Amino acid sequence: MKYDVEAMRKQFPAMERKINGYPAAYLDGPGGTQVPQRVIDKVVDYLTWHNCNIHGAFATSIETDDMLMETRKAFADFFGCSWEEVSFGANSTTINFNLSSAIARDLKPGDEVIITDIDHECNRGPWEMLEERGIIIHNVKVDLEKCIIDMEDFKSKLNDKTKVAAFNYASNGVGTVSDVKAMVAMAHEAGVLTIVDAVHYALHGPIDVKDLDTDFLFCSAYKFFGPHIGVLYSKKEKLEGLRTIKVKEQDDFAPYKFETGTLNHEGIAGAAEAIEFIASIGETYGSEFEKELKGFSGRRRNVVAGMLALEAYEQPITAHFIDELERIPGVRVYGPPKGYPRTSTVSFTMKNKSPREVAEYLADRGIFVWDGDFYASKLVRVLGLRESGGLVRVGLAPYNTMEEIDRTLKAIRELAEK
Ligand SMILES: Cc1ncc(COP(=O)(O)O)c(C=O)c1O
Structure with missing residues (x-):
């Protein structure tokens, strides 16, 4: 190429x-x-011309509603999902604390959660915090020579008390990409919910949440040319079933039930442009990857390319x-x-x-x-x-x-x- x-x-x-x-x-x-300049311009454009809160009757508010919807659709193309499965948050760590707190509302002492030694604290701390509520946390070992997850150890820790398995797609410490599809499949076979941290991976390869079949996956736009925001993919039915941390008046359905308070609108506007930027690279080089792109179309194809x-x-x-x-x-x-x-x-x-x-x-x-x-x-x-x-x-x-x-x-x- x-x-x-x-x-x-x-x-x-x-x-x-x-x-x-x-x-x-x-x-x-x-x-x-x-x-890139186009992302910077988009943030400036939002703050200059469209800066507002949501759900008003007037132009800037309507434009903000539209921008949020357009960005959900852009991330739907980034993840390979529907816009209803895309929620925004401050950053991945905060997203994961909110997710673990919501999941924990339906856990009881003695339930087990699996985390790994290769993970960033973002996908360890929110689960370790549940220890004070009697949840048992298991750490999956890493093969120290190869810096890869010990898959046998992962498998051996899944049992009928396990409720959640949390692991990263790629290690921000040493760059290892894990076989998350296999890990999700193993966890699901044991009836366990999966939380994938794709923060490091997201700059380094296409994500296909439907192929991975994970229940939740999050990433942060500032790792791939965007502003400092976090984005969560949730299987719609899994988010619908969750008692999220929210105010009473807030919408109680996906994707909004995960989003508290006013979002970082200028950051979200910039993140949509970051995805357009990746898609523009795909437009330039897509013809090199015809085989890999079979079955993809539109912006999703260009993002993957x-x-x-x-x-x-x-x-x-x-x-x-x-x-x-x-x-x-x-x-x-x-x-x-x-x-x-x-x-x-x-x-x-x-x-x-x-x-x-x-x-x-x-x-x-x-x-x-x-x-x-x-x-x-x-x-x-x-x-x-x-x-x-x-x-x-x-x-x-x-x-x-x-x-x-x-x-x-x-x-x-x-x-x-x-
Ligand atoms: C693998 C991984 N997970 C999580 C995070 C934390 O992301 P955030 O800063 O958006 O909370 C990082 C940040 O470096 C990371 O590399």
């Missing part, structure tokens, strides 16, 4: 920044991507980065083995240098990478890296280049020699 990264970069004003004379290299995408194109661009750069990193003395890369599904997020440590020292060395050269545990705290702990400052995390986004990765490798090699 001939991917035009320069055309992509031109759409992101932040690419113009310089740090200490170096062009900024935004390899911090797993914490949130940069935003866009995600496939971005991954097709990023994966070879990721493979090059890992290969070269592994050659540097004292560097240890953490993540799934070659050939195992993964995102373009790569984490590593360096001998005798803390992750913060590495991140600072790169930052001085205009290279933005994360260090620490990124709230993949349990994983970092079981990997034995907590005391030494966690990991250095480099994440590719569609505006990153091979040149930026080579610049990063050069700086890491220099540092290794110091």
